[in-house]
Amino acid sequence: MHRPLSTFPRRRGAALLAILAFPLALAGCADNKPPRPATTTPVQAPVTTVTRLPQASTPATAAFAPVTSARPKVKYKAGEDPDFAERCGWPVKCPEPLPGAILPRKRIVAYYGNPQSKRMGVLGEFPKDEMLRRLKGEVARWEKADPGHPVQPALHLIAVVAQGTPGKAGKYRMVMPDEIVSQVYGWAREANALLFIDIQTGHDDIRTILPRFEWLLKNPDVHLGIDPEFNLIKSGKVPGTKIGTYDAADVNYVSGYLRDLVRKYHLPPKVLTVHRFTRNGVTNARSIVLRPEVQIVMNMDGWGAPWLKRDSYKDYVVAEPVQYTGFKLFYHNDTKKGDPLLTPQGVLRLHPKPLYIQYQ
Template identity: 75%
Template sequence: MKHRCISMSNRSFVFLLLAVALPLALAGCGADKTGTKPAAGSAKKENTTSVAQAASFAPQTTATRKVDKAFANESSAAKGAVASKVKYNAGEDPAFAKKCGWPVNCPASLPGSILPKKRIVAYYGNPLSKRMGALGEYPKDEMLRRLKVEVARWEKADPKMPVQPALHLIAVVAQGEPGKAGKYRMIMPDKIIEQVYGWAKEANALLFIDIQTGHDNIRTVLPRFEWILKNPDVHLGMDPEFNLIKSGKKPGTKIGTYDAADINYVTGYLKDLVKKYNLPPKVLTVHRFTRNGVTNARSIALRPEVQIVMHMDGWGAPWLKRDSYKDYVVSEPVQYTGFKLFYHNDTKKGDPLMTPQDLLKLNPKPIYIQYQ
């Protein structure tokens, strides 16, 4: 990996305040909401309860209060002075990106690689909750229609780059209670995953399986999904925010973390799947919106069989999202970059939703775009 480059803006201290739309609401989580879905040939299933009980965490309100306070402490004169001197917004400066090590010296692309020849545009969520993202907020036909509109917007904004639609399913959902397994997570039944996979095929889209481990171990959870990941159009996402096995905290009360060793385990597992089933390379998205969300990023190993996207998924005003992209994605190069847009949380304070044109000014340009 290239060296790490750190350059914090004078407002970056508020980045920790970025709260992603936390996937499950504490108020709706009961002690018996843990479900399982082992892969074919895996161990015996745990006792499960109705998946329909899954609900979503509400966004962290402390983040909004602290961001408001940060804004209040800035004088209009100071903002005007800064604006008059700015040539690039945070995350846009090509010289800064080059200094940090972009473009990364990646392994040669294998046949069937999606990146960097295409940009992935995905809808994220879970069909059992309207609060977890666009994938579950609308009926299937309406959701796919809206995704098609976003794909067309990106095709228009960057006509030289083909766009690949995707559905990003939260297949392991963090929970506010331990459940029968005591793991603070709920694994979606096979039938739910198969249903969304069918939707993806209908839209000529990829499927991403997203994992929020809670107090479980990624090394235990991931093999359960071999049955679906062995398909060439199914890829993976891992969410450090909800990996809380080390801290022992409940999901929604503390931000979790993954180390490079965890990510290297996952890419090694995917590499073996690619070879075992003679598949094209897998795409792995890693959510990130804090410094400690991913530790020892410089030690993440690149493999030809796996294409890694470090995905900025914090919500807030455009300046805050750009700051976070600069400080936690651009500053620690891995391989490719992604960017999440929240239809509701990004705009609830009156800020505009960032457009494809806005994101195409970033350097490097994100190659994976996710809408929640």
Template identity: 65%
Template sequence: MIDHVGLAAGDFAKSKAWYAAALAPIGYRVMMEFPAQQAGGQPTAPARPRPVWPVKGPDPLPGAILPNQRIVAYYGNPLSKRMGILGEVPPDEMLRRLDREVRAWARADPETPVVPALHLIAVVAQGSAGRDGMYRARMSDSLIERVYGWAQRHKAIMFLDVQVGKSTLQAELPRLVPFLVRPDVHLAIDPEFSMKRGGLPGKRIGTYDASDVNHAIDVLADLVEKHNLPPKVLVIHRFTRPMLTNANRIKLDPRVQVVIHMDGWGPPWMKKDSYQAYVYAEPVQFTGFKLFYRNDTKRGHPLMTPADILALFPKPVYIQYQ
């Protein structure tokens, strides 16, 4: 007798027929059947509608960067050589390398002007609790000003990236407002290090909900309105489905341009699959793609080229190098 055994099946009818035929010679037959919910499973999910790109969002306001330009950014923190190219090499060398990438993208897609950017992790998730138990470190104003100075001298824009740890966007964004009121400073938020469901940064992958993203949008939209600024860009990192829940509830606002940014590392096929599964499959507004100089290539795989990335659909308009 076989009793209380559960087997997941992609096609219930075919699986049932196969097991019935396979077990019939030894006298087994179906005695009872239960609905999926009662048996501890899930009902068959309805087929997802095919993603629609481009997204029918608000028309770009004057001064908007996207979608008619592409941002190419260098990511990291000057206090660490392990967090990205922004801090891995001396500033002058870093900026020369950024120039090379900008030129490569301009050659690959001459019809789309390239905007260089420095993407600073301004709130850094930590493995230890810190004095306030929030598992994050806020970078000093002087450090932010230093990187902003590099960006200004290089005619680049700047992103401030927030890894909240056990804190919240509500607690972290107000301190960054004096920088975000500048027309060339934009925002990024990283669900990987938002530990709202428990756990510690670096030990498990965190999450944001659409409500968190909408809060960030509201903050930026309010700044744009009050200070008569050009639209802000908001980047949201993503490389798993649970990192961003209820993406279809993100509310678009013409004052804030939202980029869902594929942040996973690995061989090209894996990165393409992640882009398809977590960015293409759940349209929000614009898309981004991240390249890791070290992690993408450490097992002998090639770093994806601009031509490789331009073959994706939709074409990413925010490119980040770490």
């Protein structure tokens, strides 16, 4: 459930079923372009051009050197230029992976959604067996596209769903019953997949709600996602009417909490995904602390045409390096205007290559 990249405010997906009410589910590099004005008219994605010149002949042999033309220019689409990524600070210097770490050894391919709604994502759109079969097919496609990189399947469950009404707690969010969370965890284990629980806080505080999931996060195959879009406690706005935000301080709290769980229960490192598709979605990103016990993925969210998704990846993920990168693909919303869904081969042209792939 997120806003399109091509409009503002940006939003991801469609409305929830009635049972879930109203789901809501740069400082960058020196040459990074200024923010694009809000528009509903697509504009051509920028192209970065790198020119590689032929080696010059020495004066003694210049007269006898064959006449050659300059090598063809290398043209990159937005988000694909390795030189731009290097100027931004990629690869990031981060702690050496601890034993049992998933990244960067594997790539995670996840199905996102909630089993209580067919409109929040593929996880709930199809019956369990068909959903797992489709996930297995996507895993095979990614393994074929990048044979040298093993793929780890995952289910990404929206365990706390932002709401358009305050509810009994007055927090504009709904916590899924433990029975539903346990059910999806069972599905994940059946498919030898990881489980990510995703939290949309609404007007609640991540510091209050996260400890409620220790019972689940103490398992070695359960990881976490947080969604700045639906963190609206400071603005007081209703989810879906304004885009929320997390600061580095919030992300640091979450990663610190996960670090403590890893130490307490002697677990392998946790993966933390942070969705992002606007400039202010994560503030002070360069102040995010990297810890050996937690692997942070900045996941490029939002739906739209392929060129626009690449452009947003460049602006909001590549331009502000944290640790690892992710990329979200929408089966329906990315293609609703006739655009093709990006293929694994297309996504793998990005630089850095995303290590977390999410399908909604």
